[in-house]
Amino acid sequence: MNILKKISVVVFLLVMLFSIQQQVAEATNYRIVKVVNDSSLLVRDSPSDVAKSIGNLTKGEFVTEFSSSKDWSYIQVGDIKGYVISSSLSIPQSTIKIANSKSGLVVKSKPSTSASTLATLKYNMIVEDYGSVENGWSFVQYGNVVGYVKSDFIGNAKTTTKYVNTRSGVIVRNIASPSGASVGSLSNGTQVTVHATLVGWSYVTADNVRGYVEAAYLGTKKPAESTSTSQKSTYNTFSEEELEYALLELEYKKRMYPTHANEYRDALEEQLKIEKEKLNRLLQKEKELRKKIGR
Numbered sequence: 265m266n267i268l269k270k271i272s273v274v275v276f277l278l279v280m281l282f283s284i285q286q287q288v289a290e291a292t293n294y295r296i297v298k299v300v301n302d303s304s305l306l307v308r309d310s311p312s313d314v315a316k317s318i319g320n321l322t323k324g325e326f327v328t329e330f331s332s333s334k335d336w337s338y339i340q341v342g343d344i345k346g347y348v349i350s351s352s353l354s355i356p357q358s359t360i361k362i363a364n365s366k367s368g369l370v371v372k373s374k375p376s377t378s379a380s381t382l383a384t385l386k387y388n389m390i391v392e393d394y395g396s397v398e399n400g401w402s403f404v405q406y407g408n409v410v411g412y413v414k415s416d417f418i419g420n421a422k423t424t425t426k427y428v429n430t431r432s433g434v435i436v437r438n439i440a441s442p443s444g445a446s447v448g449s450l451s452n453g454t455q456v457t458v459h460a461t462l463v464g465w466s467y468v469t470a471d472n473v474r475g476y477v478e479a480a481y482l483g484t485k486k487p488a489e490s491t492s493t494s495q496k497s498t499y500n501t502f503s504e505e506e507l508e509y510a511l512l513e514l515e516y517k518k519r520m521y522p523t524h525a526n527e528y529r530d531a532l533e534e535q536l537k538i539e540k541e542k543l544n545r546l547l548q549k550e551k552e553l554r555k556k557i558g559r
Contacts, residue, residue, distance in 0.1 A: 294407075294408070294438050294445040294447065295328050295329065295330060295405075295408050295410060296328070296329045296355065297326060297327075297328060297329075297355070297356065297358075297392070297394055297403075297405050297410060298326070298327050298328075298329050298337075298339070298353040298354060298355055298356065299324060299325070299326055299327070299353065299354055299355075299356040299394075300321045300322065300323055300324060300325045300326075300327065300352060300353060301323065301352055301353065301354050302323060302352045303322065303323050304320060304321070304322060304323075305320070305321040305322075305348055305349070305352045306319070306320055306321075306348070307319035307320065307321060307339070307341070307344055307346040307347065307348055308346055308347045308348070309346055309347070310347060311333070311335070311336035311338075311347040312347075315347070318344060318346050319341070319344040319346060321341060321348070325341060326341070326356070326394060326397075326403050327339040327340065327341045327348070327353065328340045328341070328410045329353065332350050333350070334350070335349065335350055335351075336348070336349065336350055337349075337350045337353055339353075342373070342374060343373075356394050356395070357394075357395075358392040358393055358394045358395075358405075359392075359393050360390060360391075360392065360393070360421065360459055360467075360469070360474070361390070361391050361392075361393040361402075361404070361418040361419060361420065361421070362388060362389070362390055362391075362418065362419055362420070362421040362459065362460050363385050363386065363387055363388060363389045363390075363391065363417065363418060364387070364388075364417060364418060364419045365387065365417040366387045367387075368384040368385060368386060368387065369384065369385040369386075369387075369389065369391070369413055369417050369418065370383075370384050370413065370414075370417075371383045371384070371385060371404070371406075371409055371411040371412065371413055372401075372411055372412045372413070373411055373412070374412060375397050375398055375399065375401035375412040376412075379412070382409055382410075382411045383406075383409045383411075385406055385409070386462065388460050388461075388462050389406060389440070389460070389462060390406070390421065390459055390460050390467035391404040391405060391406045391413070391418060392404060392405045392406075393418060396415055397412065400414060400415050400416065401413065401414060401415060402414075402415045402418060404418065406439065407438045407439035407444060407445075408438075408439075421459040421460050423457050423458060423459050424457075424458045425455060425456070425457060425458070426455075426456055426458050426466075426468075426482040426483060426484055427453060427454065427455055427456070427482065427483055427484075427485065427486045427487065428450050428451065428452050428453060428454045428456065428477075428481060428482060429452070429453075429481060429482060429483035429485075429487055430452060430481040430506065430509070431452050431502065431506060431510075432452070432502065432506045432507075432509040432510035432513060433449055433450055433451040433452050433454075433509075433510075433513050434449065434450050434477040434478065434481045434509075434513075435448075435449050435477070435509075435512055435513055436448040436449060436450060436468070436473055436474070436475040436476065436477055437475055437476045437477070438475055438476070439476060440462055440463060440464075440465035440467075440476045441465070441476075444475075444476065447473070447474075447475045448473035448475065449473075449513050450468075450470055450473060450477070452487055453486055453487050454470055455470065455486070456468035456469065456470045456477075456482065457469045457470070458482065461479050464478060464479050464480065465477070465478060465479060466478075466479040466482055468482075499537060499538050499541040500541060502541070507538055507541065507542060510534075510538055511535060511538055514531045514532075514534050514535050514538075515531075515535070518531045518532065518535075
């Protein structure tokens with residue numbers, strides 16, 4: 265009887281879960297590298313034209329943007345944090361480079377060996393290289409690590425072609441970790457270019473999407489039939505792991521659209537189907553258990 269009560273509680277919690285759950289709590293707020301467009305740009309201590317000026321930037325300087333609104337961006341450059349006019353910034357071009365120093369790629373806060381160390385990236389990690397700055401230094405980004413590295417310690421990666429090979433698709437993250445921020449998603453069968461693989465994660469590019477995916481979900485051959493979550497009407501052949509991954513992908517898709525959009529409603533409908541499948545499986549387990557104990 266106690267076992268049946270426990271199962272009933274689990275069923276109740278599962279039904280209630282959908283209305284309150286957030287499938288992913290991103291551990292990282294993605295920072296964006298931008299470049300100054302104007303010949304002179306004041307940094308202010310608050311988002312106002314009359315706020316105190318705490319710095320002055322020149323055209324071509326890189327900044328790290330933490331957040332932005334219609335008119336103002338909260339940025340950091342060196343030791344200065346403050347607000348600048350958003351329209352004076354743009355996203356610079358970058359190239360994909362690989363850390364080729366076996367002792368690790370040291371990221372500095374300034375283009376100097378005496379500057380503070382922000383991080384040491386592992387051999388074969390991929391970085392976005394925004395170009396040389398001065399005296400053999402390059403400005404790079406890995407996830408939320410943004411700083412300067414010696415240009416000699418990064419190089420071009422040897423690429424291979426693979427395909428997404430999981431029915432639920434994959435979420436693309438900004439770092440090689442499940443805690444990384446979601447920067448996109450790729451459906452089953454999508455062709456990707458793999459630039460490097462490290463500790464179970466591959467850095468891939470596909471059209472305008474770039475970032476890390478779990479290497480286990482990539483294959484050398486394209487799946488015979490595409491069965492992405494947007495095309496599936498049932499999920500009874502999915503494993504438990506595939507169901508959870510499909511929920512994560514759909515939650516990401518919902519965040520990309522307003523609640524009145526058809527894409528949002530489609531994703532919500534698919535989530536309901538998955539939750540129904542999970543509930544049916546749990547009820548089936550309860551039925552089997554009842555049969556086993558003779559009820």
